[in-house]
Amino acid sequence: MTRLNLVLLMAVLASALYLVGVQYESRRLFAEIDKANAEARKLAAENERLQVEKRAQATPARVEKLAKEQLHMKSSTPAITHYVTYAASSAAADTSSANRPNPESVGRVQ
Amino acid sequence: MSRSVQYTSSPLLASRTPVWRSKFIVAAIALAFVGLAARAAYIQVFANDFFQKQGEVRFARTLELPANRGRILDRNGLILASSIPAPSIWAIPEDVDLDRAQSQRLAKLLDMPIAELNKKLADDDKTFVWLKRQVDDGVAKEIAAMNLKGIYQRKEYKRQYPEGEAAAHVVGFTSVEDNGQEGVELTFNKELAGRNGSRRVIKDRIGRVVEAVGETIAPADGQDLQLSIDSKVQFFAYQKLRDAVLENKARAGSVVVLDAITGEVLALANYPSYTPDKRRNLSGEQLRNRALTDTFEPGSVMKPFTIGLGLETGRVTPQTLIDTGVGKLNITGSTISDSHPNGVLTVEGVIQKSSNIGTTKIAMQMQPREMWELFSQAGFGQKPQISFPGAVSGRLRPYKTWRPIEQATMSYGYGLSASLFQMARSYTVFSHDGQIIPVTMLRNTEPAAGVQVLSARTAGQVRKMLQMAAGPGGTGQKAQTIGYSVGGKSGTAYKQVGNGYGSNGNRKYRSWFVGMAPIETPRIIVAVMIDEPSNGKYFGGDVAAPVFSETVQQSLRLLGVQPDMSVKPQIVVQAAEESF
Numbered sequence: 001m002t003r004l005n006l007v008l009l010m011a012v013l014a015s016a017l018y019l020v021g022v023q024y025e026s027r028r029l030f031a032e033i034d035k036a037n038a039e040a041r042k043l044a045a046e047n048e049r050l051q052v053e054k055r056a057q058a059t060p061a062r063v064e065k066l067a068k069e070q071l072h073m074k075s076s077t078p079a080i081t082h083y084v085t086y087a088a089s090s091a092a093a094d095t096s097s098a099n100r101p102n103p104e105s106v107g108r109v110q
Numbered sequence: 111m112s113r114s115v116q117y118t119s120s121p122l123l124a125s126r127t128p129v130w131r132s133k134f135i136v137a138a139i140a141l142a143f144v145g146l147a148a149r150a151a152y153i154q155v156f157a158n159d160f161f162q163k164q165g166e167v168r169f170a171r172t173l174e175l176p177a178n179r180g181r182i183l184d185r186n187g188l189i190l191a192s193s194i195p196a197p198s199i200w201a202i203p204e205d206v207d208l209d210r211a212q213s214q215r216l217a218k219l220l221d222m223p224i225a226e227l228n229k230k231l232a233d234d235d236k237t238f239v240w241l242k243r244q245v246d247d248g249v250a251k252e253i254a255a256m257n258l259k260g261i262y263q264r265k266e267y268k269r270q271y272p273e274g275e276a277a278a279h280v281v282g283f284t285s286v287e288d289n290g291q292e293g294v295e296l297t298f299n300k301e302l303a304g305r306n307g308s309r310r311v312i313k314d315r316i317g318r319v320v321e322a323v324g325e326t327i328a329p330a331d332g333q334d335l336q337l338s339i340d341s342k343v344q345f346f347a348y349q350k351l352r353d354a355v356l357e358n359k360a361r362a363g364s365v366v367v368l369d370a371i372t373g374e375v376l377a378l379a380n381y382p383s384y385t386p387d388k389r390r391n392l393s394g395e396q397l398r399n400r401a402l403t404d405t406f407e408p409g410s411v412m413k414p415f416t417i418g419l420g421l422e423t424g425r426v427t428p429q430t431l432i433d434t435g436v437g438k439l440n441i442t443g444s445t446i447s448d449s450h451p452n453g454v455l456t457v458e459g460v461i462q463k464s465s466n467i468g469t470t471k472i473a474m475q476m477q478p479r480e481m482w483e484l485f486s487q488a489g490f491g492q493k494p495q496i497s498f499p500g501a502v503s504g505r506l507r508p509y510k511t512w513r514p515i516e517q518a519t520m521s522y523g524y525g526l527s528a529s530l531f532q533m534a535r536s537y538t539v540f541s542h543d544g545q546i547i548p549v550t551m552l553r554n555t556e557p558a559a560g561v562q563v564l565s566a567r568t569a570g571q572v573r574k575m576l577q578m579a580a581g582p583g584g585t586g587q588k589a590q591t592i593g594y595s596v597g598g599k600s601g602t603a604y605k606q607v608g609n610g611y612g613s614n615g616n617r618k619y620r621s622w623f624v625g626m627a628p629i630e631t632p633r634i635i636v637a638v639m640i641d642e643p644s645n646g647k648y649f650g651g652d653v654a655a656p657v658f659s660e661t662v663q664q665s666l667r668l669l670g671v672q673p674d675m676s677v678k679p680q681i682v683v684q685a686a687e688e689s690f
Contacts (some may be wrong), residue, residue, distance in 0.1 A: 027320035034311075034319040042195075049194040049247065049270075056272035060345035078593025078673040080647065 142381040168314050170323060177304030178211070179267065182281055182331030184341040185374070185553050190270055191280050191295065191386075193288070197250035198243040205233045205260030212258065219249050221391035225279070229634065242267045243286055256665065269295075273341055275383040276348040279399045280339055280375075280551075282499075283386040283424050293399070297497045304332030336553045338374030346664035348379035349472055351638065354657045355381045358643035364401035365639075365657065366498035366534040367665055370541035370632040373549045373558035375496075376665065378402075378531070400639070402494075402501045405527040409601035410464045410585075410650075411624050412485075412541065414522030414572050417461055419484050422568045422633055423665075427457045428575065428612065436465040444515045446470055461599070462574040464521045473521030481520065482509035487563045488536040488546055496549055504528035523601065533624050541632035545571040577629045580655075586660055588655040589625055591663040593620045593673030596657060598625015598636075600650030605642065617640050623654035627662045627675040636661050 056062075067073040117125070140611035153161065182191040187536075199220065208216065208231075217224040220242045230239050245253075252315055254263060261463045271277070282293020290299035312321040346580045347365045355363040367377040384396040398404070399642040437451035452463050460468030473481065486492060490505025505527045528536075538547045538560065545560030564572075567656070576597030579587040586600040604611035605618040622639040626632040638654040638661070647653050 027314070031314075031318040031320050032321070042589060045195045046247075050195055051194045052189055052270045052272055056270075057277075059272055059274070060342050061274070061276065061349070064349075076667070078667075083672055088547075092132045 113363060118365055134336050136140065151516045152585040158324060167178050167662065170310060170315070171313050172308055172310050173319075173326070175307035175309060175329040176265070176267070177286075177306050177329035178331045178332045179269070179304060180302040183334060183336045183618060184339045184344075185337065185376075187336070188341050188436055190337065190339070190341065191271050192271055193267040194270050196244040196266055197228055197247070197248055197263040198266045199241040199245060199250070199262045200260065200261055201231060201239050201241050203231045203236055203239055203492070204229065204259070206231050206258055212256065216253065216258070216261075217254065222512055237334070240297075261607075268528045271386040273345070274380065275340065275385050276345045278383045278386050279401075280344070280378050281386065282338070283389065291397070292499065294335065294498075297551075297649050298500050302332040302335060302668050305330040312405065317502055323531065337551055338347075338369070338372075338376065338553050339377045339378070339551070340668065342668050343377060343665045344377040346668070347377040347661050348381070348383070348635075350657050350664070351379055352381045352383075352661040354366055354638075354640060354653065357645065358640060358647060358653050359645040360653075361638045361642040362395070362400060363638070363640045363657075364404075364530050364639045365661060366531055366635075368400050368538065368549060368635040368637075369617055370538060370626060370635050372554050372558050373547040373560075374536065374554055375549060375551050376634065377661075386681050392630060395665060399498075399500055400495075400641070400671070401530045401637075403529065404641075405502055405504045405529050406639075407524050407526065407603055408528050408533055409603050409622075410488075410600050411533050411601045411622070412521070412526075413464065413469045413666060414599060415488060415536070416469050416481065416521040417457060417477075417575065418474050418540070418568050419459070419476060419480060419635055421571055422564050422640060423480070425475050426446065426472055427459050428571050430457050430469050430478070431455070432457060432460055432465075432468045434460070434465050434471070437467065439467045439470060441470070441474075441512070441515050441518045446518060458575050461572075462578040462581075464579065464599070469522045470518040472687065473518060478509035478512045478517050481517065482506070482512075484524065484563065485520075487561065489532050490526060490536065492532075494529075494532055494535060494549065496531075502529055504532055530637050530639045533622075534635050537624055537626060537637075540569050540572050541626045542569075571628055573626075573632070577627065585650040586623060586655045586658075588627070588659045589623060589649060589662075591659040593675055594662060594666055594671070594673050595629040596625055596627040596659070596662055597629040598623055600655055602648060602650045609668045618644075619648040620652040621648055621650040623650050623658045625658055625662075630674065633671050634665055636665070637684055649670065 112204060119343050138381040161659040164303075179193045181189055181193075184190050213227060214224060217227045220227065222242065227241070230241060233239070241261070250263055253261070265288075267288060270286070271281060271283070273281070277654035278293075280293055280388070282295040282297075283291055284295050285291050287304070290296035290302065295302065307327040309322060309326035311319045312323060314320045347367055351363045351365045362381060364380045365377065366375070368374070369376050374435055378399075378401055380398070382396045382401045384392055417426075426432075431454050433454050434452045439446045446466050447466050448463075450467050452459070452465050452468070455463060455465060455468050457468075457472070459465075460472070485506055491504055493503040508515075516525050535549050536546070538549075539545065540559055542558075543566035544562055545561050547558035547560035574597075576599060577595060578597075579600075580596050580598050586598055589596050589598050589600075589619045600621070600623045602621045604621055605620050611617065619639050621643055622637065622638065624635070624637040626635045636658050636674070638657040640653045640657070643653045
């Protein structure tokens with residue numbers, strides 16, 4: 001009888017210690033998950049920030065300025081555009097011939 | 111055996127303590143233990159709330175889960191407004207202890223004079239002071255790296271507007287607390303804002319979250335909002351407008367671009383504008399969304415409606431001849447005049463030459479009620495059904511109070527007022543085969559269902575007249591653009607100066623142009639207004655029409671509309687005088 005009690009006591013003690021260990025581990029893991037989540041949120045925010053930054057670098061205002069100043073490009077006009085049509089809808093293809101570049105309009109910057 | 115407790119065998123030390131005393135002590139101690147046990151049981155089992163709470167205060171925390179404010183996108187999904195993290199820096203002045211180098215560095219990082227920083231930190235009685243709100247993420251990191259005592263950061267979000275001033279009046283801006291203040295940010299604040307969530311957690315000694323307790327309320331992020339605005343069309347419209355305002359030394363200007371099929375607002379810009387994220391020293395001039403809030407007498411822009419009604423009711427045909435005489439007409443004692451005599455004109459010619467007398471002669475055949483009904487249906491005097499702050503209704507008086515001279519002046523656009531936006535919308539009557547269609551700021555790819563105001567045939571006839579008005583011999587020839595057929599009507603008005611319209615040389619003008627392109631099957635409606643041009647030119651056909659032309663050119667190209675005209679060099683024949 002005494003021996004059984006002793007065994008049970010040992011079992012209870014072992015279980016209690018194990019519980020403490022598990023509780024500790026679970027808290028540690030939870031803290032880690034939390035940290036990872038916070039990191040994920042931070043990265044998402046950073047991603048958003050970079051998206052906005054990218055967008056800000058590609059606004060029409062900036063693109064036009066760079067195209068004109070650095071690359072010396074000009075805005076296109078129908079006068080210097082040759083319109084082509086897909087073969088499938090070749091019925092309308094003859095419209096392109098009407099829009100041949102006009103010497104007086106070529107090079108006009110708008 | 112005496113009735114006492116013997117502590118020793120020595121008779122000298124024999125105590126005479128009676129037994130009941132020791133028993134009493136034992137009983138007293140036992141009672142004390144019972145008391146303690148009862149108290150312990152009471153505290154731990156029956157009345158544990160207070161201590162439970164006190165315990166929780168020390169390790170449980172409620173964390174707020176901030177919801178992200180929704181983004182504002184243009185019709186192609188490009189970002190017009192988005193929130194990015196921007197921590198705010200605050201301090202407990204009493205705890206702050208900076209040496210000279212540190213405060214210099216901090217002041218530099220915060221971009222403020224060192225004196226200002228010291229002033230903020232001087233008041234030791236305060237327990238909370240904002241040093242700077244919403245600094246850049248990088249700056250915040252550097253400040254955090256300095257590891258200063260008594261200086262803390264609070265996570266906040268800042269709105270970022272990549273399009274800057276070009277789209278400022280459409281998008282608007284938010285306050286530092288992330289509430290919409292202007293534009294779409296204000297109108298759709300509820301949808302954009304989202305709802306913060308919260309969760310309860312247990313924190314350990316060093317502040318790590320170790321356990322979640324109770325229920326977690328997830329944050330509901332704000333919805334993304336997709337506008338009908340096309341950011342490229344918006345930019346070009348703004349750019350052309352700005353150039354024109356500067357070139358004409360004007361006070362201000364507005365431009366509206368509508369999709370003639372779906373009723374979407376493709377662009378809405380005003381100049382002067384502002385940069386939404388740098389709002390120091392903003393003036394009302396810059397803030398005002400003129401296209402929606404400023405009303406003025408629409409002038410010649412109204413003539414197509416009067417003529418349209420004449421055509422619709424069969425009173426005239428496009429070829430009916432109208433004698434405009436020598437440019438003067440007397441109506442109940444008041445004189446209406448054209449800028450110069452036009453003689454006998456067809457109805458088409460009346461629009462083309464913008465003859466006040468011709469329009470009046472047609473209008474005087476009509477009932478005031480008919481005109482009033484058409485004008486109301488076209489949206490004049492009605493608040494536009496658009497979800498936007500500050501939209502005004504303009505003024506259109508009830509027809510019962512119209513005197514004959516007023517009916518006459520109203521037929522060519524005086525005596526009533528409207529915003530540029532209303533004018534742009536009213537022209538959907540002509541572009542959409544006689545239907546006035548609802549306009550929207552939100553993306554909508556379905557063709558709009560409108561209310562039939564005029565017949566499709568009449569609308570087509572008026573479109574042809576508008577094309578003539580913008581063509582050779584018309585008042586708005588500078589509206590012509592390469593490759594696309596256009597039609598539209600210009601307008602010019604004296605602005606009221608003090609008690610009248612100002613004397614010669616001291617007059618102030620407002621010029622505008624409303625039109626559509628391509629004219630056969632209109633795709634866009636563009637309305638341009640320039641306020642107080644003062645560089646010699648002031649007619650709508652000279653000042654506003656070029657902006658119309660350039661905006662149409664760029665917009666149709668961006669929308670992928672194929673030119674409907676063979677390309678000719680842009681030649682402007684001698685401009686006809688226009689009347690107003």
